[in-house]
Amino acid sequence: MKSKKIVLRFPATSADQPLIYYLVKDYDLVVNIIKANINPHKEGTLIMELSGANYEQGIEYIRSCGVQVQPLTEEIVRNHDRCISCGACTAVCPSGALYIERPEMNVVFDGEQCIVCQLCTRACPVRAMEARF
Amino acid sequence: MGVQKTYAEINERIRQGKAVVVTAEEVIQLVKTEGLTETARKVDVVTTGTFSPMCSSGVYLNFGHSAPRIRGHKVWLNGVPAYGGIAAVDTYLGATALPDDDPLNSSFPGEFRYGGGHVIHELVAGKPVTLKVWSYGTDCYPRREIETEVTLDQLNEAVLFNPRNAYQNYNVAVNCGSRTIYTYMGMLKPHMANIHYSTSGQLSPLLKDPHFRTIGVGTKIFLGGGEGYVAWNGTQHFPSVQSGPAENSILAAGGTLTVLGDLKGMSPKWLLGASFIGYGATMVVGIGIPIPILDEEVLRYAALSDADLYAPVVDYSDAYPNRKPESLGLLSYAELKSGWVTIKGKEIPSAPLSSYSKAKEIAEILKDWIQGGKFELTVPVKTLPTPADGVVGKPMPDKGTSGVK
Numbered sequence: 001m002k003s004k005k006i007v008l009r010f011p012a013t014s015a016d017q018p019l020i021y022y023l024v025k026d027y028d029l030v031v032n033i034i035k036a037n038i039n040p041h042k043e044g045t046l047i048m049e050l051s052g053a054n055y056e057q058g059i060e061y062i063r064s065c066g067v068q069v070q071p072l073t074e075e076i077v078r079n080h081d082r083c084i085s086c087g088a089c090t091a092v093c094p095s096g097a098l099y100i101e102r103p104e105m106n107v108v109f110d111g112e113q114c115i116v117c118q119l120c121t122r123a124c125p126v127r128a129m130e131a132r133f
Numbered sequence: 134m135g136v137q138k139t140y141a142e143i144n145e146r147i148r149q150g151k152a153v154v155v156t157a158e159e160v161i162q163l164v165k166t167e168g169l170t171e172t173a174r175k176v177d178v179v180t181t182g183t184f185s186p187m188c189s190s191g192v193y194l195n196f197g198h199s200a201p202r203i204r205g206h207k208v209w210l211n212g213v214p215a216y217g218g219i220a221a222v223d224t225y226l227g228a229t230a231l232p233d234d235d236p237l238n239s240s241f242p243g244e245f246r247y248g249g250g251h252v253i254h255e256l257v258a259g260k261p262v263t264l265k266v267w268s269y270g271t272d273c274y275p276r277r278e279i280e281t282e283v284t285l286d287q288l289n290e291a292v293l294f295n296p297r298n299a300y301q302n303y304n305v306a307v308n309c310g311s312r313t314i315y316t317y318m319g320m321l322k323p324h325m326a327n328i329h330y331s332t333s334g335q336l337s338p339l340l341k342d343p344h345f346r347t348i349g350v351g352t353k354i355f356l357g358g359g360e361g362y363v364a365w366n367g368t369q370h371f372p373s374v375q376s377g378p379a380e381n382s383i384l385a386a387g388g389t390l391t392v393l394g395d396l397k398g399m400s401p402k403w404l405l406g407a408s409f410i411g412y413g414a415t416m417v418v419g420i421g422i423p424i425p426i427l428d429e430e431v432l433r434y435a436a437l438s439d440a441d442l443y444a445p446v447v448d449y450s451d452a453y454p455n456r457k458p459e460s461l462g463l464l465s466y467a468e469l470k471s472g473w474v475t476i477k478g479k480e481i482p483s484a485p486l487s488s489y490s491k492a493k494e495i496a497e498i499l500k501d502w503i504q505g506g507k508f509e510l511t512v513p514v515k516t517l518p519t520p521a522d523g524v525v526g527k528p529m530p531d532k533g534t535s536g537v538k
């Protein structure tokens with residue numbers, strides 16, 4: 001039986017569907033939610049551990065609802081020397097882990113808030129944000 | 134009669150170590166507390182700064198002659214193609230050039246991990262760079278191929294020469310479409326979920342001298358951590374100044390600079406390769422320009438604050454790519470910098486692409502250089518076109534796409 005930690009990214013349109021309910025009811029999966037950041041009418045992120053015989057079918061179902069599924073990496077780190085505090089990651093980061101300290105306008109990374117969605121690793125122009133597996 | 138100062142007087146004070154130099158951020162408060170005339174009397178120079186991606190950048194290099202000689206027809210540095218269409222061992226490497234085997238956007242969005250800007254960064258950091266030259270062979274240049282390593286020290290000349298830098302003001306980008314788009318303005322989420330802007334606002338050099346009173350051909354500047362000069366107006370230099378929505382505020386746009394300087398005197402800290410996912414590679418360039426306070430009028434503009442400077446909001450899902458002259462309104466840099474803006478009744482998180490804290494560091498460094506007497510101001514040998522000249526952009530004559538591959 002497979003058990004994996006995964007990250008689900010919901011587009012604004014499907015954030016209010018009862019996905020988890022169907023995963024348990026129709027696919028008989030065991031769901032353990034680790035972190036959730038879901039608001040109605042906004043993009044949402046959910047980190048959870050999922051296990052059960054119908055794991056693959058369950059993932060298939062989530063994807064069919066327009067939700068992105070990624071394996072959970074262990075953590076995201078910022079290479080402090082590379083970061084130029086440009087800010088390009090701050091409005092992309094959905095959890096508030098990357099934010100600008102005002103009035104100095106320095107970019108702060110708060111690992112505690114990070115939901116490991118990895119958007120910043122793609123948005124950062126100087127590759128200062130790195131995923132560690 | 135108001136305050137009047139000359140470059141010669143200011144330079145004399147710099148030489149004596151008596152010049153009063155403040156950053157474009159510090160001068161705002163000074164004018165608020167002491168007034169325009171008093172501040173103009175007191176302050177000699179205001180320093181500005183910007184540290185932003187500037188695509189129209191590159192270096193020209195002369196890598197010396199081999200024995201037997203080669204006439205570079207095709208040139209690569211660390212696998213990134215450079216221009217071979219000038220003399221035998223001269224070449225120009227552009228910041229946005231990509232390796233021939235880069236997957237580009239074939240698996241969208243492409244990563245563009247390494248390009249010309251990254252090579253320039255490695256060169257200026259003193260790292261060895263692979264130089265590959267290919268030629269067809271001539272009687273005077275018989276050699277056809279070379280692959281070797283060069284460092285910045287070994288090159289005869291390495292000159293940073295950027296045809297369009299220091300954009301005066303720039304669009305604020307938002308995505309009104311329904312899918313995430315990947316632009317040179319960063320990753321823009323659908324349905325206006327984030328908004329990106331790209332100047333240092335009240336520290337931005339050309340926003341602080343919008344009528345080009347002091348910045349002209351020959352102006353000495355901070356460039357990439359070393360000294361550089363304004364060589365000409367930049368490409369697409371279409372300056373204009375309109376009044377903004379708030380009292381005494383301005384919407385300045387379109388001014389640009391061509392700058393150059395000796396790469397050998399620059400620093401890897403201020404020239405950084407950058408990758409914009411789905412768009413391409415570029416280089417983040419540090420520029421700082423001193424503004425001599427010749428009179429109150431020069432100071433009045435140099436002391437404009439984020440609340441007085443506006444930028445237009447443009448939809449990058451449609452208006453920008455299709456060149457439709459539509460704007461979603463104006464926002465001040467004070468609003469943009471606060472982290473949240475409101476457009477069409479929607480609250481949107483805003484973020485910069487240009488590092489304000491590094492821009493400030495540049496303005497501080499330039500201030501130290503001037504106060505320390507090691508950087509004097511230069512009188513422009515020629516003024517640049519000003520808003521009053523009314524230069525406007527011409528569109529490309531479009532004759533269709535057949536035959537373009």
Ligand code: SF4
Pocket residue numbers: 076092093094095096097098113114115116117118119120121129
């Ligand atoms: S991975 Fe990056 S973008 Fe995603 S939550 Fe963590 S810091 Fe924010």
Ligand code: SF4
Pocket residue numbers: 078082083084085086087088089090098107123124125126127128129
């Ligand atoms: S995008 Fe990268 S360089 Fe810019 S603030 Fe974020 S982590 Fe730092």
